[in-house]
Amino acid sequence: MNTRMADHVREALEQMIITGEFADGERLDEIRLAERFNVSRTPLREAFQVLAASGLVELLPRRGAFVRHPAFHEMIEMFEVMAEMEAFCGRLAARRVTPEVLAEIRATVIACEAAVEAGDTDGYYRENERFHHLIYTASGNEFLAGEAQRLHRRLQPFRRMQLRVRGRMAQSLTEHRQILDALEAGDSVTAEAVLRDHVAVQGSKFNDLIASYKQSNLRAKPQPVAMRG
Amino acid sequence: MNTRMADHVREALEQMIITGEFADGERLDEIRLAERFNVSRTPLREAFQVLAASGLVELLPRRGAFVRHPAFHEMIEMFEVMAEMEAFCGRLAARRVTPEVLAEIRATVIACEAAVEAGDTDGYYRENERFHHLIYTASGNEFLAGEAQRLHRRLQPFRRMQLRVRGRMAQSLTEHRQILDALEAGDSVTAEAVLRDHVAVQGSKFNDLIASYKQSNLRAKPQPVAMRG
DNA sequence: GTCAAACTTTTTGTATACAAGATTTTGATT
DNA sequence: AATCAAAATCTTGTATACAAAAAGTTTGAC
Structure with missing residues (x-):
């Protein structure tokens, strides 16, 4: 304490x-x-x-x-970096993950399945956090894990917005399973690719994010360029 | 001020x-x-x-x-992340770099060539810093550029050790030119790959780093695991 | 009615004071 | 001599005091 x-x-x-x-x-x-x-x-x-x-x-x-709340374009930039960091974690994890951590990841995927079936958004959110944290750890690079966790934490509120979108939870779960499969198979290329797409803001996710950003109270107020750092 | x-x-x-x-x-x-x-x-x-x-x-x-100086394995971890961040910057830069920034990068490469010919290590070091900073900027992602610069700064003393190794400067320059060529051609795959290898600690670079780390006064003192975070 | 200079109030940045927690020293005991 | 506990000393964490800068207000000239 x-x-x-x-x-x-x-x-x-x-x-x-x-x-x-x-x-x-x-x-x-x-x-x-x-x-x-x-x-x-x-x-x-x-x-x-x-x-x-x-x-x-x-x-x-x-x-x-x-x-200082991030402007929309700053948030997009942060997600772009997050996607790449997680992709990298996945690539390393496919080669380095220990059986113990792999077992824990498997457990979160099962818990996520249960949460989706029960329609338990909060439960899913919690297990999702655990899943990603474990991926960072599985990279076997503590420094990377720390940096990833730091950025993940920073993006927390925006991710929460995203999960509320209809059908998002089910899709997320499918991707979790794909990632788990790739890790178990030691397939670094697939692990990297799926994780990147899982985190990246693209396609319909982009539009969903715009909508939730506008509704949230984490908007940056539009300001003359001169006033910003 | x-x-x-x-x-x-x-x-x-x-x-x-x-x-x-x-x-x-x-x-x-x-x-x-x-x-x-x-x-x-x-x-x-x-x-x-x-x-x-x-x-x-x-x-x-x-x-x-x-x-808190990084232990050797922590330094290796940081370089692993740095390599990946720069690789990502390169990938983005090949698509996004503006003509102005590209011109600046070209200028640093020319300045680096001059420094190598003159055997001016300090001059090379300075231009090298500028080159990498410009690569970050060229990514078009300010957040990424900021994070990359932060880590770059943190690794500054170790990079300086590395450049003192014989022949290292000339090899570095060759790679700079390759990166510049890739950016001019808009070839993101090559830009990414060359930058990753340029920064990564592997092969003979690994052994060189061990040697300079041992000599430096930035060593972590070996400690019982319990005492470390 | 507008603007700006002079004054007042707020607020920041730094120094200092002090209590509570660590560390070291001392001294008694074995 | 080694061990341990109590006392003395040193350090940290926080509160408070105060000077200087910024923001806000009043007053007066035009």
């Missing part, structure tokens, strides 16, 4: 930002937040530094901390 | 860590460093948070900030 207030505050703010509690460009008021979390400004400002490092807020010197 | 002491201190510490001024596992003494930089502990600690976020130091609650 971590006893540092700064860490606690960082986690809380991170969650608040990711769940869209602040509008894009909104200033994080040190004094109000300090009161709200019952801490002084010192740990709060330490939290700001970390949030800025992960890109969730932008620190303008002598102006303050401003929350 | 940034007037914040915290930022200045962060940059200075970053450079000191990257250039091997601290041993792996060494504790960063807040009081001594505060005196050295002529600041109080507050901005110093803000700098620590950012350094921790980028993995340069590890923050152990109520114990302090400890510098």
Whole structure:
């Protein structure tokens, strides 16, 4: 357990930002937040530094901390990178995955099947997270796994939007099974290709994403180019 | 110009860590460093948070900030990811590069040729940095470019070690030219493949890296597994 | 009514103070 | 001499104080 207030505050703010509690460009008021979390400004400002490092807020010197939601094109860019990272994980995993991790992956696919049959979206979401996390681990490259997990986390809210689309869960499951098969067969080419398509935003997924992005409160407000970094 | 002491201190510490001024596992003494930089502990600690976020130091609650050099296998993992990111940049760049950026890339290759002929290692190093940075930009994916640059920066000292190896500069240059040709031809397959091999640590490069790693003062001290994250 | 200069209020960045948790030292005991 | 516990010392984490910069407000000239 971590006893540092700064860490606690960082986690809380991170969650608040990711769940869209602040509008894009909104200033994080040190004094109000300090009161709200019952801490002084010192740990709060330490939290700001970390949030800025992960890109969730932008620190303008002598102006303050401003929350920064990705513009639509930035989100597309992030998904493009995510797809490639997962594809790479899959390629490595097909060669390196251990029997233990493979067994765990198999278990999540079975759990996903159950969730789809039960129409349990939350359950599916949870198992889906576990599936992807395991793919990262299976790559046998801890650094890669860490980076993939970091980006995955960043995209969490947008992925959640996506899963709500009708029929998306069933299609996702089919792909999970294909990936599992490829890993079991040691087929790195298929594992890579299916994972890339699984994550990439293309075809009808693109239009679905536009729709959910517009509805969400994680939109970036359109701004003159000059104001953006 | 940034007037914040915290930022200045962060940059200075970053450079000191990257250039091997601290041993792996060494504790960063807040009081001594505060005196050295002529600041109080507050901005110093803000700098620590950012350094921790980028993995340069590890923050152990109520114990302090400890510098963290990558173990050899971690460095190999980072290069594996770097190779893949650059390969991806190359693939995208072959399709998306603008005439302006392509012209700049051409210019760096010419400058690299001059540096090799003059035996100017520093000059080559500088142009090499510019070349890779331009490849990232050419991908047309700003997020990808940012992440690639971040990792590139992290690997900076190890790459520098590598370039000192005899004959390495000339081989690097040949590959730069091949990459440029592929981009001009819009040949994404070749651009991707050559860039991957260009960055990847394999074959004789692996042995060279072992040698320079051992000599450098960026080694991680071997530790019982339990003590590592 | 508009604009800008001067003043006021807020807010940031940094220093300092202090409590609580680690670490080291000391000294007693075996 | 080795071991352990209590005391002393050092460090971290947080609160608070304060100077300087930014934002907001008033006043006055045109």
